[in-house]
Amino acid sequence: MIEVRGVHKSFGHLEVLKGIDLTVAAGSVTVILGPSGSGKSTLLRVINHLEKVDRGHVRVDGELIGYRQHGTKLYELRERQILEQRRGIGFVFQTFNLFPHLTALQNVTEAMRGPREAVHRKALERLERVGLADKAASYPRQLSGGQQQRVAIARALALDPKLVLFDEPTSALDPELVGEVLDVMRDLAAAGTTMIVVTHEIGFAREVADTIVFLDEGRLIEQGTPAEVLDSPKHDRTRAFLSKVLV
Template sequence: MIELTGVHKSFGTLEVLRGIDLTVESGTVTVILGPSGSGKSTLLRSINHLEKIDRGRVRVDGELIGYRQAGDKLHELGERQILKQRAKIGFVFQNFNLFPHLTALENVAEAPISALRKNKSETYERARALLGRVGLADKADVYPRQLSGGQQQRVAIARALALEPRLILFDEPTSALDPELVGEVLDVLRDLAAAGTTMIVVTHEIGFAREAADTVIFMDEGRIVEQGPPARVLDNPRHDRTRTFLSKVLS
């Protein structure tokens, strides 16, 4: 499903990604752990070209993301082509990013109608079904300001699903929530995982990683330090840096 090869990204003199190689299989859940500044969010944003990489390749379903290759050179795609690629890659941000002037139903239906020119009545019907899937069937006509943080994040997940993406990227989807609201969002992620949705989740929720992930990745200083099944990485990490991080997170 996803293949990253030699991905580098710098912001000025700060090298944020230092040669990332990663393969994610279709239908699996990958959880990325790591301290702040380790490059986790930049890695996610590179997958759908929200961040332009400096070197390397990103492919989704074999398709080069953000660029076309001519010989040995890469040429960045036009904005319309990039948006078309992004429509196949769902992205759920930590701060929801809902349109405040649209209802929950309108937020979910907006992209399929405006970006993909989907039939309006069919799209609204599907949007209602997606709100039901995340437990918000009764909030269709409510505006974001009238929803709790957990409810807003669930609307954001429904919105990502509305485009029928090949995979969904989650950038710390519970970090902006009050502790008592975290569980309702994680329940939705567990349901998606059980349904075979391909997901990459940046999070500090170790319990979710242990329960739902097929692969856990630990990043530090722009590199993948360790990756493997949750039981091995979380319970028997091979690297000192991973052990140090987990000892602080789990304490």
């Protein structure tokens, strides 16, 4: 479903992604691990075309993301076309990015289209899915961090995306609030939602991931099942990283 091929990305003289190849099957959960600065978040942003690639390409369901191809050359799509593609790719950020002047329900409906009653009903269903139907009229300041992130997940689900990207969705939360967000993500995985998750929650990765990918210094060092990567890593760099995070 998702194909990342030969992706390179630099910021100035710093090369952040150095030829990433990755395939993600529909309905699967891929967890990306790696130290800070390894390129994990940049890879997610490239998949959603929040960052332009320098070389390579990304396809979702066979469709080039952010570009059209003419012969051997790629030409960037217009902003309106890129925004339309993004409607099929949900994104949950580290920070919740909710509009403070809108209620939880209004935050979810913001990007939705259609008759008002149908949009309202669907948004309530999404809030119910993350356990927050009773907070529909609450503003972000009235919600805990965990609740705000669950509203952000409901918003990402509002447009029935083909794929949902999670960029360290629990890193901004107090430890006691992490579980409620991970529980929602477990439910999504069980329902067959295609997910790519950047996280340091190793227990979640072991339990939910179909594939674990380890990045280091912009390169894909190792990938495999949770048992393969977490219990029997082949690469020295993977072993060194896991020795510090598996306690």
